[in-house]
Amino acid sequence: MLDVTHALELDLVRKTYGDPLHGHQALTGASFHVKDNEFFTLLGPSGSGKTTLLRLLAGFESTTSGEIRLYGKPIQSLVAEQRPVNTVFQQYSLFPHMTIAENVGFGLKMQGRPAREVAARVEEMLALVKMEAFRNRRPAQLSGGQQQRVALARALAPKPKVLLLDEPLSALDLKLRQAMRLELKQLQAKTGITFVFVTHDQEEALAMSDRIAVLADGVIQQVGGPREIYDRPANLFVADFIGDNNFLKVEVLSRQGATAMVRGAGIEAVQARDAAQGASQGTLMVRPEALHLSAGEGRVRFAEKARVLADIYLGNALTYVTALPDGTHLNIRDEDARRAAKPIAEGQTVEVWADAEAPMLFDGAGK
Amino acid sequence: MARNSHSRIIGQFPGFGKFTFLFFVYLYLPIIVVMVLSFNASPAATVWGGFSLEWYGKALANADLRTAAWNSIQIAVSAALLSTVLATFAANTLHRLTGRKDATLAQGVIMLPLVLPEIVMAVALLSFFSSLGVSLGKGNLIIAHTLLCLPFAFLPIRARLQGMDASLTEAAADLYARPFSRFRHVTLPMLMPGIVSGFMLAFVVSMDNFTVSLLVSQAGSTTLPVFIFGMLRVGVTPDVNAASTLIILASTALVVVSFLLAGRNPK
Numbered sequence: 001m002l003d004v005t006h007a008l009e010l011d012l013v014r015k016t017y018g019d020p021l022h023g024h025q026a027l028t029g030a031s032f033h034v035k036d037n038e039f040f041t042l043l044g045p046s047g048s049g050k051t052t053l054l055r056l057l058a059g060f061e062s063t064t065s066g067e068i069r070l071y072g073k074p075i076q077s078l079v080a081e082q083r084p085v086n087t088v089f090q091q092y093s094l095f096p097h098m099t100i101a102e103n104v105g106f107g108l109k110m111q112g113r114p115a116r117e118v119a120a121r122v123e124e125m126l127a128l129v130k131m132e133a134f135r136n137r138r139p140a141q142l143s144g145g146q147q148q149r150v151a152l153a154r155a156l157a158p159k160p161k162v163l164l165l166d167e168p169l170s171a172l173d174l175k176l177r178q179a180m181r182l183e184l185k186q187l188q189a190k191t192g193i194t195f196v197f198v199t200h201d202q203e204e205a206l207a208m209s210d211r212i213a214v215l216a217d218g219v220i221q222q223v224g225g226p227r228e229i230y231d232r233p234a235n236l237f238v239a240d241f242i243g244d245n246n247f248l249k250v251e252v253l254s255r256q257g258a259t260a261m262v263r264g265a266g267i268e269a270v271q272a273r274d275a276a277q278g279a280s281q282g283t284l285m286v287r288p289e290a291l292h293l294s295a296g297e298g299r300v301r302f303a304e305k306a307r308v309l310a311d312i313y314l315g316n317a318l319t320y321v322t323a324l325p326d327g328t329h330l331n332i333r334d335e336d337a338r339r340a341a342k343p344i345a346e347g348q349t350v351e352v353w354a355d356a357e358a359p360m361l362f363d364g365a366g367k
Numbered sequence: 368m369a370r371n372s373h374s375r376i377i378g379q380f381p382g383f384g385k386f387t388f389l390f391f392v393y394l395y396l397p398i399i400v401v402m403v404l405s406f407n408a409s410p411a412a413t414v415w416g417g418f419s420l421e422w423y424g425k426a427l428a429n430a431d432l433r434t435a436a437w438n439s440i441q442i443a444v445s446a447a448l449l450s451t452v453l454a455t456f457a458a459n460t461l462h463r464l465t466g467r468k469d470a471t472l473a474q475g476v477i478m479l480p481l482v483l484p485e486i487v488m489a490v491a492l493l494s495f496f497s498s499l500g501v502s503l504g505k506g507n508l509i510i511a512h513t514l515l516c517l518p519f520a521f522l523p524i525r526a527r528l529q530g531m532d533a534s535l536t537e538a539a540a541d542l543y544a545r546p547f548s549r550f551r552h553v554t555l556p557m558l559m560p561g562i563v564s565g566f567m568l569a570f571v572v573s574m575d576n577f578t579v580s581l582l583v584s585q586a587g588s589t590t591l592p593v594f595i596f597g598m599l600r601v602g603v604t605p606d607v608n609a610a611s612t613l614i615i616l617a618s619t620a621l622v623v624v625s626f627l628l629a630g631r632n633p634k
Contacts, residue, residue, distance in 0.1 A: 094538075095535060154542070
């Protein structure tokens, strides 16, 4: 049985520019689904294929192969104007020769809705984004943040089944961007429309999304909730791309079930969750905030000796940069150490403890 | 005051004002002379004999001159309209096919009247019409002028298109506008300033054209420049000055109107 409750289903979607066999592969066999009424984010660095994927969903580009289903119906043969999805563009792309009200009503007008219905819906949308006072202005007379709201209202007005957002916050300044994050999330909850959001900003993705797909080099690296992606990255790329991390070269001493004992970089032996698929060498990942300078409940000893090289104080966090006996750097962001009255002096040797479940072993050499 | 400053704008260099004045005198003095002499009472075109509006009366009463002017206006409006419509479609299509070799070639062909010596075009058009036996009177001139005006109408529209954000038509498509609606509601209004200035340029080029008009025009379809040339063959008479002054006033009015129209557009 086909699960029609999913807003979007992608089956081995591939996009190649130029020659189908030797051309540039922008997207290689992407398969995932977006649930109904979900805030779903496509996260990746530039050139990862996330914008290509969005353009395939909107219908601005056609797939090379594979299938895209919208609420169970294949849509890859439909052109953009036939798809019940709307887009919020990166540069807003408001029509400069139309008023704000005409911009918001454009989609409904093109659908041939009666003028009275269009007018009512335009007012409703302008009220939703708090832009009623601007209905007769032109886009050039609005600030970036105001244009952003109008672009949202315009894309939401025809009640799309899925709303696509192409890095809509990247053109705003930091404060406004943070305010808009919350507003977007609330808007999604209020309208009940499925959002597919494209960004290269991992913080944005973690803050807003129900689920995230991480992309790199045209390949989906991992799909999961923000916590899952942060705490259990599927591979070294995801571990490196999302948040800060320490990476140590290690060799495997023994394996038992899902855990492995590893050694390396001057560390005698430490237990790690095993994601190395049987390799005898690999990369140990551990996040700075999972490392501590004192023992405690649920902590295991990570390194006997680490020399403090420097401290980086950011107000809400304090990070010690230390060196393990073989010279590998290890960053430690200990909450207790931040609260301590006196920072640890440069050159001093400390003992390092880790949250028991935190270290993870990956196959490969890392970066 | 600005003597000590390191960066001086060009207008502050000594003698700039005088030089500019001389430049404009050089440019406009002949035109001013023509305008002044059109009010000359003396029948000798170059000797001042007091103020008079006599020659305007003569020029306006000259039925042949009026016919030639009316011909010119009809031909210029038709040729400008035709070339602007063709140029709009050509610019849109070529813009969509940017980068393709045949599109570059097609654009080159459209631009050809700009670089070909006009006499070559005139001879070619003349033999084209006569070998095909096309004898449409003003129609022949409209066809010839449309061809001449095409690059002038094409260039401003093409420039406007190149400055247009491609995501605007994508946004229109995203909002359920079919190709024709996208053109009608988004592309066309955005191109309007380019289309208006293309039309104005084409109109002026057609009004002003002499070489092609002289060879292609048939009896009864004489245009104003050709007619004035004919008048000059019997010597410069003051009514030529009067007619010229009227043309200058009309062109100035046209430029002012197009300037006001362009200023009305947002952005």
